[in-house]
Amino acid sequence: MTPGSSKWLSGRGKAIAPYVFILPPLAYLAVFMFWPLARQMWLSLTDTRLTNPNGGSFVGLENYQWLFDDPEFYTTLNVTVLYAAVTVVLGVALGTISALAINRPFPGRPLARAIMLFGWAVPNVAASLIWLWMYNERSGVFNDMLASLGLDRVSWLTSTHMAFSSIVAVTVWQVAPFVMLVVLAALQSVPDEVREAARVDGADALSVFRAVTLPHILPSLQLVSLLVAVWSIRRFDIIYLLTGGGPIGSTSTLVVKIRQTAFESHELGVASAYGAIGLILALLVAFVHFVTDRRRQKWMAQ
């Protein structure tokens, strides 16, 4: 091998190396994500039934037409959007406040941090079953507490005006510790000297937070909001175990509806159309994240 050819190979190798590294994850995504996704999109254009998954015929946009004509679809969409929005706002707010509280050293901080992480560490199914018992109307701990205060028992999961709030509470309890962890990591990267300089310049605690801390943690907050929003659109276990989408559809999100349509009515085509709407919703959230991120970067550059 001549020095020239070795140089050529080295140059060629450098050019190929990124593709070699990117190929395995791309192949993984193609097999486990893009192909099933493409298959789902195709199913949404067919009248496929669960009992004959390979026997559907092409029906065009008929399933979407059926969805858009069904008033229940709009209820489901409203519940999904509201659930995702409230979970993001409350989960991110609570997680951020917890991170700020735990950022400074104080006696017992490791223990407090471990306790605050509990919601994230417990598997969703186990946590949901525990919450189910705590919400129990007859013997749940919440109603026992209310009763001991002389108040009426509350139908936490069986009344239309409480069920939604009850599942949001469980979700926020589960999501906030994750937000706390992410924000805590971001907070610990804020340089102390910048904060100190702001304080020397006479800034109060709120001003320091607004002018120094917030810009530092904003990218993390944005990212975690995106993740929480997408997870909320996809969340099934907590809702299904606590209310099954009821009462009267008050907690029925797109994912709960997918299960019902696919396994009760056996209409895989319509269920796939519900899935496609969920995907569009998640992409919409990602788009909003992308736009606001670009704006933030421009604002930071100015």
Next chain:
Amino acid sequence: MFTRARRSFLTGAAALIATAATAMTLNASHAQEPVTLVIANSQWVDALRGKNLWNAVQQYQKAAPNVTLVQEAIPSAEFADKITTEMAAGQGPDIAMMQDGLFYTAADAGFLVDIGKAVEGVENLNATNDHGVVNGKRLGIAWQRAVYALIYNKPLVDKAGAKVPVNVDELIASSQAVHQATGAIGFISRHQVSDLTGFFMDFQNWAYGYGVNWVDSDGKLTIDTPEAVAAVTAFKKMYDARIIPVGDDFPTQRTRFKEAQVSFGIDNSGGTLNIASGAALAPGDLAAAPLPFQHPGAHQQIFLGVSTHSKHQEAAIDFLAWLVGPEGQAALREASGPDALATDVPVTEAFQAANPWAETFAELAKDSRSTLIPGYEVQTTQIMRVVMEAVERVLVADDDPQAALTRAQRKIDAKRF
């Protein structure tokens, strides 16, 4: 002539011997060939009853030592979803014990093979098997039929001096009386659409009890009839009386009954056997009475079917033939409590003496009805979802029963089942 006749005779005899020999060889090899049959049933996970039922079917291994039976235990809440998905994917068990709704879905989808050979020569098959014949083919054999009755905790009811109710007003009054006297829960009942299948099957007792048919004489679905309005109104009255533990799922309510914390309930014979087995409430303290309605109630039926995807269909049919025979039925009787079986096998005297409640179930089984809507067996769950959502609106949002059922009727008409 004689020679020709003799030749024909000899040829025929040789053919007969050859056929018999082949058949014997096949049977011998079939009998000795090790076979594993996977049997899916939600009851395998039931405490005590599951074990007893499994021990009963395992007795087949004495008759066919080359056959190994393997459980596929799936909790009832997931059973239909899992079996449908497995069978649709060309997989799943060799034999499945299916609620009638799932059985008709599987039959409609072509997942079940003709098992007529299993009942050839069985002359004492009873009426529980009638609906196992679909489009002229026997696709199912009755495993168990569990009829519904009103059950109650006798010591609690006696202590409160309450009467055994014969109508809904008395049910409410007696439940409240026992609660006030003993602190026990008055009544247990499914009441949430999140448990759709169980809720609609249990609710059929109220519907049938008030004379509902869900279809008219022309086979048209009729949801908003005066009888249905009366049934929903009565159920709402019971719900508003706060005699049931609102929010509890039914397994929890049954457990409370087992622990002697409940006075009355409407449950099927299988569930009642579960309540009476191995807990604080002694079987002798459990009593049963006719449902507190004017008309007869419902029953749940479980069918046995053999999957088209089974690689051992012949062996599965042989197993079913044993099961409907005297040996299999006797083994199953011991573990099935008062449930009706494929043939009329009376419960043992020992069981009857230990479980005095069982006799009422046997009596009620004479005129009970399927939970499925006649002519709409495959679509019953979808139809009943619309109905039960209307019921839920009445219960939770105080919707008017007539208005809620009229909307349900419109919705069902629009769906054109």
